[in-house]
Amino acid sequence: MTRTLGRIGLALALPVILLVTWWFASADSTSFYQPPLETIIKVFPHTWTAATFKSDVLPSLIRLFIGYGLALLLGIGLGVLIGANRRLRALLEPILEFLRAIPPPVLVPVLILIAGLGDPTKVLVIVVGGVWPILLNTVEGVRGVDEVLADTCRSYQIRGWLRIRTFILRAASPQIVVGARQALSICIIMMVIGELLGATDGLGYTVVEFQRGFQIPEMWSGVFVLGLLGVLLSLAFTLVERRVLNWYHGARAAERSGH
Amino acid sequence: MTTSQGTRRRVGDSPALLGLIGLVCFGGLLEVLPRAGVLPAEYFPPTSTIVRALIDELDRGGFWRAVAGTVTTWLIGLAIAVVAGIVLGIVIGSIPALRLATASTVEFLRPIPSVALLPLAIVLFSAPVRSILLLVVYASFWQVLIQVLHGVADVDPVARETAASYRLGRWRQARYLVWPTTLPYAMTGIRLAAAVALVLTITGELLIGGTKGIGEEIAVAQSSIAVPSMYALIIVAGLIGLIANLATRRAERLVLAWHPSVRRELPL
Numbered sequence: 227m228t229r230t231l232g233r234i235g236l237a238l239a240l241p242v243i244l245l246v247t248w249w250f251a252s253a254d255s256t257s258f259y260q261p262p263l264e265t266i267i268k269v270f271p272h273t274w275t276a277a278t279f280k281s282d283v284l285p286s287l288i289r290l291f292i293g294y295g296l297a298l299l300l301g302i303g304l305g306v307l308i309g310a311n312r313r314l315r316a317l318l319e320p321i322l323e324f325l326r327a328i329p330p331p332v333l334v335p336v337l338i339l340i341a342g343l344g345d346p347t348k349v350l351v352i353v354v355g356g357v358w359p360i361l362l363n364t365v366e367g368v369r370g371v372d373e374v375l376a377d378t379c380r381s382y383q384i385r386g387w388l389r390i391r392t393f394i395l396r397a398a399s400p401q402i403v404v405g406a407r408q409a410l411s412i413c414i415i416m417m418v419i420g421e422l423l424g425a426t427d428g429l430g431y432t433v434v435e436f437q438r439g440f441q442i443p444e445m446w447s448g449v450f451v452l453g454l455l456g457v458l459l460s461l462a463f464t465l466v467e468r469r470v471l472n473w474y475h476g477a478r479a480a481e482r483s484g485h
Numbered sequence: 486m487t488t489s490q491g492t493r494r495r496v497g498d499s500p501a502l503l504g505l506i507g508l509v510c511f512g513g514l515l516e517v518l519p520r521a522g523v524l525p526a527e528y529f530p531p532t533s534t535i536v537r538a539l540i541d542e543l544d545r546g547g548f549w550r551a552v553a554g555t556v557t558t559w560l561i562g563l564a565i566a567v568v569a570g571i572v573l574g575i576v577i578g579s580i581p582a583l584r585l586a587t588a589s590t591v592e593f594l595r596p597i598p599s600v601a602l603l604p605l606a607i608v609l610f611s612a613p614v615r616s617i618l619l620l621v622v623y624a625s626f627w628q629v630l631i632q633v634l635h636g637v638a639d640v641d642p643v644a645r646e647t648a649a650s651y652r653l654g655r656w657r658q659a660r661y662l663v664w665p666t667t668l669p670y671a672m673t674g675i676r677l678a679a680a681v682a683l684v685l686t687i688t689g690e691l692l693i694g695g696t697k698g699i700g701e702e703i704a705v706a707q708s709s710i711a712v713p714s715m716y717a718l719i720i721v722a723g724l725i726g727l728i729a730n731l732a733t734r735r736a737e738r739l740v741l742a743w744h745p746s747v748r749r750e751l752p753l
């Protein structure tokens with residue numbers, strides 16, 4: 227009991243100290259760009275109401291989820307295909323290496339040029355950013371499946387979808403999850419960038435509007451919301467990961483204690 | 486690995502050759518499709534047009550200044566992040582109380598998307614380079630810190646106890662015990678950080694502007710609808726990324742030449 231309390235105390239101590247320091251250090255700040263923390267917190271409730279949540283945060287989130295979902299589908303689908311075929315992999319490897327090396331945000335101007343400024347472009351921007359880590363990690367994961375298990379599947383004539391679902395995807399899932407985690411943070415970044423470069427709604431757009439309108443405390447509160455979004459999504463990912471990879475962590479722990 | 490090598494029999498089946506064929510086909514496809522009218526040529530210029538634009542760019546003084554600008558910002562940001570990440574990582578990782586106390590803060594600050602700080606960076610610094618550096622350092626610092634923390638935690642308990650019984654002081658323990666264990670992790674962190682730092686350097690140039698860099702050149706090409714040179718610059722951005730990846734991998738092998746994981750790969 228005291229142990230858990232102590233751990234909670236330790237976990238909260240530094241954040242509290244930092245916030246208190248910020249509060250007092252900024253309390254009589256007269257700098258226009260660094261308003262007191264008190265002011266930022268005061269503007270927070272009326273800047274981020276249920277209405278603004280619906281008009282600004284929700285569209286962003288919907289685009290993010292659609293884009294991330296498409297990136298997952300595309301990345302895992304193509305990844306299984308490429309990873310399972312040695313010749314295809316050799317054929318595509320240099321191209322993939324090169325495409326991955328392109329910083330995804332520079333593709334945003336191209337996509338805007340090709341597809342205009344609508345919602346599809348913003349989703350596309352997210353897909354284009356997120357697909358690479360998923361694709362490349364899936365390829366690696368599929369490539370690294372256990373040879374003995376592959377032979378076992380062959381002897382039992384496990385083929386087609388059943389083979390992909392119960393063997394390939396399972397075996398590659400730890401690696402796929404690594405890629406999916408990287409992709410999530412890239413997708414959030416791409417969501418914001420897509421909204422910075424020409425949008426009429428969304429979280430990134432709102433924050434930049436505040437900045438351009440010199441509503442500095444509101445802008446700070448928007449940065450808080452964006453940061454919080456990143457933290458919450460990363461937390462949600464960890465929860466999903468624990469479920470999906472439960473068997474894997476179990477197997478690893480058993481392996482370690484067995485030796 | 487050995488089985489895939491063993492099954493390879495056919496001539497002309499080498500990965501390098503196939504890769505080259507893939508690249509040529511990719512370029513050829515992007516040459517033919519716009520010319521045949523399958524893809525709109527105004528948005529997807531044929532490969533030859535892009536190559537010509539690329540050659541034109543290479544001739545321009547402003548282009549090389551932009552490359553130099555991007556690389557400079559990238560290296561400065563990366564250097565700050567790496568030094569800060571390694572020093573803080575070793576200090577925090579070596580002191581258990583500090584590690585426990587900072588864990589929640591690290592876990593909270595790390596997932597904050599770096600571009601969320603973009604508006605802040607713009608209003609806090611009047612010089613665009615500094616705003617970009619803030620983004621670059623923030624994003625890449627965590628990559629190094631997290632890896633170094635893992636590395637310090639990975640120190641062999643037996644080695645630690647041995648060091649303690651030989652009464653190695655704090656400094657010598659850091660030098661001879663913690664550092665060699667941490668270095669492979671730190672190198673992984675640096676490799677990840679280098680990629681992230683480059684992405685944010687070019688992103689910052691693209692979004693903030695006002696500095697000489699590839700990102701800004703792309704923004705200029707976009708606003709003047711110079712489509713072929715925009716693609717040419719994107720290819721340059723990709724090439725810089727590719728060179729950065731290869732360079733960091735190479736550096737990793739050089740620095741860790743003594744490490745079993747690298748030594749094992751060397752041909753006997």
